[in-house]
Amino acid sequence: MALLLAFPTATWSTDTPFPPPRGDVLLEVAGDIALTNLGDEAHLDAQMLNALPRERLTTHTSVTDGRQTFEGFLVRDLLDALAADGETVTALALNDYRVEIPIEDFRRYDVLLADTMNEQRLTRRDKGPLWIVYPRDDHLELQDIRYDYRWVWQLHRLEID
Numbered sequence: 001m002a003l004l005l006a007f008p009t010a011t012w013s014t015d016t017p018f019p020p021p022r023g024d025v026l027l028e029v030a031g032d033i034a035l036t037n038l039g040d041e042a043h044l045d046a047q048m049l050n051a052l053p054r055e056r057l058t059t060h061t062s063v064t065d066g067r068q069t070f071e072g073f074l075v076r077d078l079l080d081a082l083a084a085d086g087e088t089v090t091a092l093a094l095n096d097y098r099v100e101i102p103i104e105d106f107r108r109y110d111v112l113l114a115d116t117m118n119e120q121r122l123t124r125r126d127k128g129p130l131w132i133v134y135p136r137d138d139h140l141e142l143q144d145i146r147y148d149y150r151w152v153w154q155l156h157r158l159e160i161d
Contacts, residue, residue: 012081021045026129027113031160034083042082049115052077057112059137062148070114070133075106078113079160086160091132094124094154101132101150103160109142110135113155127153 012018018037023045030041037043052073060067075089089101105111112133115122122128131153136142 028157032086071116072112072114075111084160088161090159091152092157093152130155
């Protein structure tokens with residue numbers, strides 16, 4: 001954990017042992033990743049995720065009224081920190097919802113893994129603890145229903161293929 005506390009942003013490395021989570025696991029990442037801490041997976045708690053650079057995004061959603069302000073971290077920053085290499089990310093929610101997302105989405109758009117909405121921490125009762133949020137208002141093509149299916153709330157696992 002000292003590794004994560006020593007740096008303001010995630011600088012995890014395959015040259016240094018990746019520490020196990022000390023708190024509740026919020027996100028599991030499996031598949032084609034180079035950095036793991038539990039078998040061949042990465043299990044991340046809030047402190048580990050907070051080591052990633054924080055971002056803010058204000059956009060409309062298809063399931064709320066008006067513009068909402070989200071905070072969290074970019075999915076591509078997480079994928080880069082874990083040295084993920086693949087073409088598809090399967091996102092799994094706590095209710096067993098699953099969707100395949102082209103990894104290109106995370107490279108092309110500033111897709112957020114939000115943990116707050118309107119300065120309120122997302123909880124399991126309210127689409128949390130993590131919600132995949134696209135910058136819908138910034139790109140006309142993201143206002144298509146195909147992308148709405150990729151807004152996974154109650155996210156708990158990503159599988160990289």
